[in-house]
Amino acid sequence: MPVRTVEPLHLRLLRSLRDEGAVSRAELGDRLQMPRPRLLAELERLVGLGYVAEAGLAASRGGRRSTLVELNPQLRFAAVDLGASSIDVEVVDGRLEPIAAYTESADIRNGPKVTLQRVNELLHKARVDGAYERLHAVGIGVPGPVSFRDGVPVSPPIMPGWDRFPVRELLTREHGCPAVVDNDVNIMAIGERHGGVAHSVDDFLFVKIGTGIGCGIYLSGEVYRGTDGCAGDIGHIQLDSHGPTCSCGNVGCLEALFSGAALARDANAAARNGSSPALAERLSIRGAVTALDVAESAVEGDVACIQLIRDGGRRVGSVLAGLVSFANPSMIVIGGGLAQLGHILLAEIRSVVYRRSLPLATGNLPVVLSELGARAGVAGAAVLASDVAFGEAS
Amino acid sequence: MPVRTVEPLHLRLLRSLRDEGAVSRAELGDRLQMPRPRLLAELERLVGLGYVAEAGLAASRGGRRSTLVELNPQLRFAAVDLGASSIDVEVVDGRLEPIAAYTESADIRNGPKVTLQRVNELLHKARVDGAYERLHAVGIGVPGPVSFRDGVPVSPPIMPGWDRFPVRELLTREHGCPAVVDNDVNIMAIGERHGGVAHSVDDFLFVKIGTGIGCGIYLSGEVYRGTDGCAGDIGHIQLDSHGPTCSCGNVGCLEALFSGAALARDANAAARNGSSPALAERLSIRGAVTALDVAESAVEGDVACIQLIRDGGRRVGSVLAGLVSFANPSMIVIGGGLAQLGHILLAEIRSVVYRRSLPLATGNLPVVLSELGARAGVAGAAVLASDVAFGEAS
Numbered sequence A, B: 001m002p003v004r005t006v007e008p009l010h011l012r013l014l015r016s017l018r019d020e021g022a023v024s025r026a027e028l029g030d031r032l033q034m035p036r037p038r039l040l041a042e043l044e045r046l047v048g049l050g051y052v053a054e055a056g057l058a059a060s061r062g063g064r065r066s067t068l069v070e071l072n073p074q075l076r077f078a079a080v081d082l083g084a085s086s087i088d089v090e091v092v093d094g095r096l097e098p099i100a101a102y103t104e105s106a107d108i109r110n111g112p113k114v115t116l117q118r119v120n121e122l123l124h125k126a127r128v129d130g131a132y133e134r135l136h137a138v139g140i141g142v143p144g145p146v147s148f149r150d151g152v153p154v155s156p157p158i159m160p161g162w163d164r165f166p167v168r169e170l171l172t173r174e175h176g177c178p179a180v181v182d183n184d185v186n187i188m189a190i191g192e193r194h195g196g197v198a199h200s201v202d203d204f205l206f207v208k209i210g211t212g213i214g215c216g217i218y219l220s221g222e223v224y225r226g227t228d229g230c231a232g233d234i235g236h237i238q239l240d241s242h243g244p245t246c247s248c249g250n251v252g253c254l255e256a257l258f259s260g261a262a263l264a265r266d267a268n269a270a271a272r273n274g275s276s277p278a279l280a281e282r283l284s285i286r287g288a289v290t291a292l293d294v295a296e297s298a299v300e301g302d303v304a305c306i307q308l309i310r311d312g313g314r315r316v317g318s319v320l321a322g323l324v325s326f327a328n329p330s331m332i333v334i335g336g337g338l339a340q341l342g343h344i345l346l347a348e349i350r351s352v353v354y355r356r357s358l359p360l361a362t363g364n365l366p367v368v369l370s371e372l373g374a375r376a377g378v379a380g381a382a383v384l385a386s387d388v389a390f391g392e393a394s
Helices: A009-020 A025-032 A036-048 A112-128 A167-175 A184-195 A260-272 A277-286 A291-299 A303-327 A337-356 A373-391 B009-020 B025-032 B036-048 B112-128 B167-175 B184-195 B260-272 B277-286 B291-299 B303-327 B337-356 B373-391
Strands: A004-006 A052-057 A067-071 A076-082 A086-093 A098-105 A137-142 A179-183 A204-209 A213-219 A331-335 A367-369 B004-006 B052-057 B067-071 B076-082 B086-093 B098-105 B137-142 B179-183 B204-209 B213-219 B331-335 B367-369
Touching: A009 A025, A009 A036, A009 A052, A009 A067, A009 A373, A025 A036, A025 A067, A036 A052, A076 A112, A076 A184, A076 A373, A086 A112, A086 A373, A098 A112, A112 A167, A137 A167, A137 A184, A137 A373, A167 A179, A179 A184, A179 A373, A184 A204, A184 A213, A184 A331, A184 A373, A204 A303, A204 A337, A213 A303, A213 B303, A260 A277, A260 A291, A260 A303, A260 A337, A277 A291, A277 A303, A291 A303, A291 A337, A303 A337, A303 B213, A303 B303, A331 A337, A337 A367, B009 B025, B009 B036, B009 B067, B009 B373, B025 B036, B025 B067, B036 B052, B076 B112, B076 B184, B076 B373, B086 B112, B086 B373, B098 B112, B112 B167, B137 B167, B137 B184, B137 B373, B167 B179, B179 B184, B179 B373, B184 B204, B184 B213, B184 B331, B184 B373, B204 B303, B204 B337, B213 B303, B260 B277, B260 B291, B260 B303, B260 B337, B277 B291, B277 B303, B291 B303, B291 B337, B303 B337, B331 B337, B337 B367
Parallel strands: A076 A137, A137 A179, A204 A331, A331 A367, B076 B137, B137 B179, B204 B331, B331 B367
Antiparallel strands: A004 B004, A052 A067, A076 A086, A086 A098, A204 A213, B052 B067, B076 B086, B086 B098, B204 B213
């Protein structure tokens, strides 16, 4: 319908410098199709605010050489990806290139105070190490539903103590800059769209298969978060009304049948009941087997492991087939820890999706692995942080 | 993210007159929060173009009485809803009130030429009957996927001969005005949002249960059509890998288990095998039983009929539970012919959705029947037609 979406000028300009780097004023004017006087005035303003800086002379195009402009080299954003059992922190520059990065294990169930205190310690450490003088924004993803507007988690099932905890407010106060809070799967989708395989794709699903299963949704070029911020919670779609009991209390949820936790359970069973010699050997050496053991044993040709992955792929595929019929996306990206199961998983997902969805919806539907892998989350948190900082420059 | 949606002034103004009727210039300025000189100039322009007219004097607010403005009383839109076996045509005025309405049986499989010729005949008849002098736009819904941008059906499964037929072009040429083509379920959702139970709701699903099953999707206040225009095709989501064969060639699709066609099949079986005395009696009188017989027999207390409806509700509910987890809408509207199964159906759908979706997503999720019933489709086609006509006034 005839509704126009207009991005404010300063946002287009700053995003262009972020995504395409230093540029002459003349080229920037061409790129943004903007009259020169208006562009020069806006650049002047953004230089004054400390967002934009001069960057030497451009190569000659004949005549007087033009001066390059770029994002202020002092711009710094913090990007945080909280997992169920991990903290990933990066400090990035204006072009979202990492200056410092920290990864460590941590249990989200320790609650918001302990967890966010650790995030703050890592960020202060980065400052002491020289990664930044001051932060211009912080972006953070958490493994549960979020009210994006309010900057708080909302009834997150695996995050006891986090319900409506003022995450954004705490980070803003601590670092003296704006902060933005989103769901872990949304930030992965944002990262993959900015710098990964979904670059510039407007309608796609990012399916994270890790400890649990969730889905980031891009529709018409925007993240779709739903009425309560919990859109994409596909791990609890029921596949089998006689299936195993899920952590949510229902039975036969996708996540109860296939996820990091379910695969570890099934792999240990296969090691013990003798159906998988490869897993049995790994179990005897290490005392437990994981999803990675299944992946490696499958590559070595262990039939039971190949079957475990295929069963999982079939289950994910049958949920995705329904979502493809519903949402008619133009790409599906598979990420999260279990993406390491690789081609066998992907082939099975594809096979089910292509067979079960409307042909029109799958005629040109790539189903692909995440390009950014474990970095997708922090990459997206950095994009969110820069967007919120740029938004302040109005 | 900081992206602003800006509706052009003329569109806001014309939509306001359409949806709220005659108004004084002063009130209109307040309503649209627009400076008076700009408003008066725009009104002047729209009067000149024939969209707006003077409508007498307003009641006094003290001082000089203000003149009312309204949409030109001569504005006429045609609204067409093509079903699998029906044609509904209305001619409406600027406020979308029906001036003339025609309903008749027709088989969509007769192809586009025969069907659209009949549509044109009905519209010419409306002119001869005095419903209009000229049409300002035509809106039409068809029972299959549509490329909204191109104005053509795309690989519609139950519409042989319609694939990429230039529906919009033909109607534009015939009636000398813009035309707009959409999917039948989308126009029902648009109608329900404009003048029904979903009034002003930004994120909702309109589930049509008729001969087949489909879903109109509103996200962030806009119809979401998907990459290929086939979003919402939920009738072919698989529920039971050992279920009956579907018209699409797969097995166990929702539509194969519950829809107008499936219910007629199951009702005739229940009449013949003796499980439903009420249906057996109706069968003996009329030679066949339909969904309406099931509805009436259930109200009379026939146990088998109540069970048939409950089974259907459970199946629809289990697909919707997954979609609620995925899309986190703020309302679900049930429409289409089988909505006549009424409260028993609705109660079962609600029960499954509330039990199986994430509590956060169902905490405040009304599941309600369509208010517009059989008129939802033409009502939405009229909204689309007026929007496209108003869009031309730029």
